[in-house]
Amino acid sequence: MAEIEVPGPEPEWEIAPSYQGGKRNPAFQQSMWEFAASSFQLVAGLKPPLEALATRLRLTLERGWEDLGYVDVAMFRVERVDFALSRIEGAVVPNTFVWVSRSADDVEVALDILLGALGLDREALAFRGTVETGFEMFDGSTG
Template sequence: MTALSVPPPEPDWEAAPVYQGGKRNPAFQTSTWEYAAVNFRLVAGLRVPLEALAARLRLTLESSWDDLGGMKIAMFRVRTTDFALTRHDGQDVVLVWLARATPEEDAAVELLLTVCGLDRRALLFIGNPTTGLTHCEERPT
């Protein structure tokens, strides 16, 4: 079998994950999270480390990106409820995403807190940008 070689990119092509204004590189790359995110809606923010949540549930964190930059993410199911947890590089807040097909946001957030061994003090906010975010005060134990 003859070995084929792929030529290098054209000199004026920009990186594929960067907005290019519709020119140059014929490929525009989006992240796995950008594809998956259309199936999720933001429902809460947590004030605990993503790595600790992942360790508790034995989740594997994946690297991805979106408009705001690099991020770590875990997508998983508890019973029949699909969740995603994301944290952007340099940020402390963990965003909680719920599958759009799940109607009961409050029950889903409570389920997540329960399986993570947390109570509502872990919530930084609840809600979403469309209906409004409700900031949750951190209360001493």
């Protein structure tokens, strides 16, 4: 049986996981996190580092990317609520982002479930809210 040779990429194509301006690659690659994030909503930020939170729940961190760069993420479920914790590499503010499934009935209840599993109280929050409602920062400002 003859081997089928696959041609290499066209020299003018951009790499697949990047902005494609001029001569387009027919493929646009997304990271697993970018794909999964559409089913979550950002609801809070936590002060403790992602690694410590992941260690507490014995979670495995996965690395992906998004518009702002590389991101470390853990996706998991507690009491039938889907969560994700993420941190963008090199972020100016090192908060751990808390994401809750868009299907969650009550975000505040979900946040309490997560904090309980982490052994933390609301003092661990750096901010809370959603893109739709705005974010309440716990340093006195609003976002």
